[in-house]
Amino acid sequence: MTTPVDADAAALLAAARTGERSALARLLSKVERGGDDARSVSEVTHALAGAATTVGITGAPGAGKSTLTSALVREMRSVGVSVGVLAIDPSSPFTGGAILGDRVRMDEHALDEEVFIRSMATRGHLGGLSVAVPDAARVLDAAGMQWVLIETVGVGQVEVEIVGEADTTIVVVNPGWGDTVQANKAGLMEIADIFVVNKADRSGIEETVADLERMLSLRTGSEWRPPVVQTIATEGRGANELWSAIQHHSAWSHESGEFERRRSLRLDQELRRVVNALMAAKVEELSGSDAWERARREVAARHIDPWTAANELLG
Amino acid sequence: MTTPVDADAAALLAAARTGERSALARLLSKVERGGDDARSVSEVTHALAGAATTVGITGAPGAGKSTLTSALVREMRSVGVSVGVLAIDPSSPFTGGAILGDRVRMDEHALDEEVFIRSMATRGHLGGLSVAVPDAARVLDAAGMQWVLIETVGVGQVEVEIVGEADTTIVVVNPGWGDTVQANKAGLMEIADIFVVNKADRSGIEETVADLERMLSLRTGSEWRPPVVQTIATEGRGANELWSAIQHHSAWSHESGEFERRRSLRLDQELRRVVNALMAAKVEELSGSDAWERARREVAARHIDPWTAANELLG
Numbered sequence: 001m002t003t004p005v006d007a008d009a010a011a012l013l014a015a016a017r018t019g020e021r022s023a024l025a026r027l028l029s030k031v032e033r034g035g036d037d038a039r040s041v042s043e044v045t046h047a048l049a050g051a052a053t054t055v056g057i058t059g060a061p062g063a064g065k066s067t068l069t070s071a072l073v074r075e076m077r078s079v080g081v082s083v084g085v086l087a088i089d090p091s092s093p094f095t096g097g098a099i100l101g102d103r104v105r106m107d108e109h110a111l112d113e114e115v116f117i118r119s120m121a122t123r124g125h126l127g128g129l130s131v132a133v134p135d136a137a138r139v140l141d142a143a144g145m146q147w148v149l150i151e152t153v154g155v156g157q158v159e160v161e162i163v164g165e166a167d168t169t170i171v172v173v174n175p176g177w178g179d180t181v182q183a184n185k186a187g188l189m190e191i192a193d194i195f196v197v198n199k200a201d202r203s204g205i206e207e208t209v210a211d212l213e214r215m216l217s218l219r220t221g222s223e224w225r226p227p228v229v230q231t232i233a234t235e236g237r238g239a240n241e242l243w244s245a246i247q248h249h250s251a252w253s254h255e256s257g258e259f260e261r262r263r264s265l266r267l268d269q270e271l272r273r274v275v276n277a278l279m280a281a282k283v284e285e286l287s288g289s290d291a292w293e294r295a296r297r298e299v300a301a302r303h304i305d306p307w308t309a310a311n312e313l314l315g
Numbered sequence: 316m317t318t319p320v321d322a323d324a325a326a327l328l329a330a331a332r333t334g335e336r337s338a339l340a341r342l343l344s345k346v347e348r349g350g351d352d353a354r355s356v357s358e359v360t361h362a363l364a365g366a367a368t369t370v371g372i373t374g375a376p377g378a379g380k381s382t383l384t385s386a387l388v389r390e391m392r393s394v395g396v397s398v399g400v401l402a403i404d405p406s407s408p409f410t411g412g413a414i415l416g417d418r419v420r421m422d423e424h425a426l427d428e429e430v431f432i433r434s435m436a437t438r439g440h441l442g443g444l445s446v447a448v449p450d451a452a453r454v455l456d457a458a459g460m461q462w463v464l465i466e467t468v469g470v471g472q473v474e475v476e477i478v479g480e481a482d483t484t485i486v487v488v489n490p491g492w493g494d495t496v497q498a499n500k501a502g503l504m505e506i507a508d509i510f511v512v513n514k515a516d517r518s519g520i521e522e523t524v525a526d527l528e529r530m531l532s533l534r535t536g537s538e539w540r541p542p543v544v545q546t547i548a549t550e551g552r553g554a555n556e557l558w559s560a561i562q563h564h565s566a567w568s569h570e571s572g573e574f575e576r577r578r579s580l581r582l583d584q585e586l587r588r589v590v591n592a593l594m595a596a597k598v599e600e601l602s603g604s605d606a607w608e609r610a611r612r613e614v615a616a617r618h619i620d621p622w623t624a625a626n627e628l629l630g
Binding site (some may be wrong): 038046047048049050103134165200212263265267270271272276278279282283287292300302303304305306307308309310313 | 353363439579587617621623624
């Protein structure tokens with residue numbers, strides 16, 4: 001059941017666990033690169049992970065997620081817990097543009113040894129975002145971070161799926177949100193454990209809260225009723241209430257069995273995604289091979305049919 | 316290189332080739348069911364297929380594709396060629412609703428032995444539409460139909476992909492089409508070998524034709540300039556011009572090498588899809604197995620990591 005462990009990854013993890021930040025950064029870079037690099041990291045981190053609680057944060061671009069995350073981190077640090085933050089940018093191969101601007105707002109935490117913030121790009125990763133993010137969260141977890149915040153840029157399907165698998169999921173909206181996330185409203189309603197209406201000093205706040213409460217009252221299938229927290233992240237207002245809401249949800253989740261249920265589901269999904277990623281890699285590899293070219297020619301000459309050819313290629 | 320051939324499928328194909336329509340219908344039902352049934356059909360049809368020319372017909376719902384197809388079939392029958400028609404409905408498990416209504420318009424061909432029309436649903440087929448349609452077209456081809464028309468209901472991504480792989484692809488629009496297919500305009504421009512503006516007696520016809528011609532003049536990368544044919548399918552007007560355009564494109568395609576290039580590409584795509592379908596089936600099978608459950612438990616207990624578990628499952 002054992003495979004040879006990458007000595008480099010193991011050494012990096014040992015260093016990261018003593019607080020060496022550059023080691024942690026290098027582990028995450030390996031995850032971003034994907035392939036054997038990512039796998040070697042997973043091999044050493046998985047055994048030591050599981051203690052951290054993950055919090056997913058999603059919402060439409062411009063909702064103020066980064067500022068809110070920064071305010072939340074400040075709140076969490078005030079009670080002494082360690083926090084890792086993954087900011088996910090699905091499209092960019094580099095940390096740039098809006099994300100970089102957002103990161104600047106988190107500069108206040110740059111000198112705090114118990115906070116680790118990383119913008120993550122995943123282009124080139126074999127299994128894409130949905131495989132890379134659990135891998136990266138596991139690095140922060142195994143390195144000893146007690147909480148891992150996973151912040152996504154937008155509300156695309158994959159992003160919603162990823163944050164929906166966190167132990168606690170926060171959906172951030174603004175007054176008048178209905179127009180901006182119309183397409184994904186149902187998906188967001190489904191995954192939210194906590195709603196945040198950020199920029200609560202803007203007009204339309206009462207209608208938005210009422211709108212959310214009404215929709216939440218129609219929600220069935222869970223004993224948890226997501227609270228609606230109002231924040232003004234730029235001033236840090238409401239961050240304390242949000243942190244309380246997260247702890248409440250976490251406590252309820254453990255008591256109700258939801259925590260175990262969700263982790264089990266997440267594990268199953270992750271295993272399935274990794275299997276699919278390996279399968280896809282095999283197809284890619286196959287499609288460039290001599291055997292593929294031979295099979296193609298045999299099919300073109302109508303000596304064999306595609307199904308038989310495919311079976312032989314996979315055989 | 317040989318696999319045992321399904322005696323039933325072989326007998327059905329032999330019967331279909333002598334003109335027995337019920338045998339042809341049963342072969343297509345096997346393709347719709349997917350799995351081993353579809354595979355057994357592919358095994359016997361592939362060796363005998365390749366002579367038929369395929370024509371893909373797509374366009375927004377309501378553009379009049381079925382009526383146009385029917386008028387086109389009448390035109391083709393007037394010169395004595397045999398025609399098979401596949402009307403693809405990606406969502407419905409049955410032939411119903413709009414499609415059934417559409418089919419009624421084709422009733423005029425019901426007693427013609429050289430025309431075979433089939434509405435096809437593919438729910439439940441392993442590889443979905445993109446695997447089932449080539450399989451079904453191959454049945455009509457191997458059964459001796461000289462032309463195979465493949466008509467899709469809408470302009471979704473998969474449908475556009477499928478008809479784009481036909482030997483000749485027709486995109487049907489109406490005056491004022493811009494609004495109805497906005498999202499997919501670029502995709503439609505790319506696949507069209509022939510544009511049809513149906514319902515040409517409606518207002519806006521001049522603007523629509525001018526709009527198309529302008530967009531087509533910007534098209535690069537092919538020596539073929541798609542003609543814009545105006546039709547009023549309900550009256551059969553323009554069907555003759557469309558049939559001429561199809562023959563022109565077909566002749567050009569053979570001369571220019573485009574025909575061979577496209578068939579080769581289609582074959583490669585098909586092989587890839589079948590391989591992916593078999594892979595997906597394997598993942599499905601795996602995910603319900605005892606081995607999967609054991610792997611999941613091992614991962615949950617953190618004895619092994621997901622990548623190692625996935626590799627062992629696939630090993």
